[in-house]
Amino acid sequence: MPRRTPSAAELHRRAVATYVAAGGEESVQRVITAVQSLTKKLDQWYARQLADLDVTAGEWAVVTSLAKAAEALTPSQLADLTNVAPSSMTHRLDKLADRGLIERTPDAENRTRTYISLTHEGWELFSLAIRGSDVVETDVLQDLGDDERGELARLLEVVIARLDDIDA
Amino acid sequence: MPRRTPSAAELHRRAVATYVAAGGEESVQRVITAVQSLTKKLDQWYARQLADLDVTAGEWAVVTSLAKAAEALTPSQLADLTNVAPSSMTHRLDKLADRGLIERTPDAENRTRTYISLTHEGWELFSLAIRGSDVVETDVLQDLGDDERGELARLLEVVIARLDDIDA
DNA sequence: ACAGAAGATTTCGATATCGAAATATTAGCA
């Protein structure tokens, strides 16, 4: 018989122990493991929320990429930003265009290139989903005081700043 | 012409601004956005590293789940842990079993159930990949002092502890 | 003991994704 589901905190402890036993450094694994399990939980919630709007995680990734870019992007750029093969993007964009969330605009200056942009409906969907997910996200951070939340953000941003320099 | 690729830090700033403009709370978005872009980068590195070992991200998720559980799991549990449909797990396990990384053991007490466990080779692959990824992970956290790293871990663990209570 | 509900895994048809090749355009350069 499978035993009772352990708490997230307990799973985290075990995961860190496992990684350390396999040769990882403890302080590193505590951070990385926590970041990953947090993302995993968030992804589950987003998936449910997006299902209500009849949008897949992959489609949502396209919408947010366009929203964040604040300018038109090419299919290749979107494929790159969303970690997917360029050939897969074609079909995704077809579906999104059919639903009226994005539109393709051929580049007049370079006819091999197509620009993708959010339609008004696309922006509305984005805004709607963000307001919904902000609720869950706020809940997740509830146990952190204002100062702690700021400190957490600061530390993460130090890490982010380093991302480009690695592996290059 | 597409302009120069912005830095991760710059992308982060913009993303937060976009989410705030769409109705998100700033201190929340700073944290959540940072966590997600960090995970995305890590996933890219893992994918490359795993490709060298001829393992997909999905297969790796199965291996780590088994390693962390430290006991045999059923296909359903694995599907749940790795966010995939139970029917998809069947084929994944077939492939992993063909490669000798896992093995299926029928449960003697309940013949509808099958237990999946890592083989010796499975453990070796796990250990090898962990030692490899620890290198990158350590690099990522390089700009944080020991105390800062500890504080980051602590804050994240506070958040983790709350995950179970949400949405239930 | 037995009928029906619940559970676990697999099979099946439809769809999504991948990598490689095809197509079309632009850029570099002799």
Next chain:
DNA sequence: TGCTAATATTTCGATATCGAAATCTTCTGT
């Protein structure tokens, strides 16, 4: 100019994933 290389997107065949249904086993209640 004209030829080759590079770039952007799409098409194509193979594989992976999904949700629903099928199969088999165990549990529940009478």
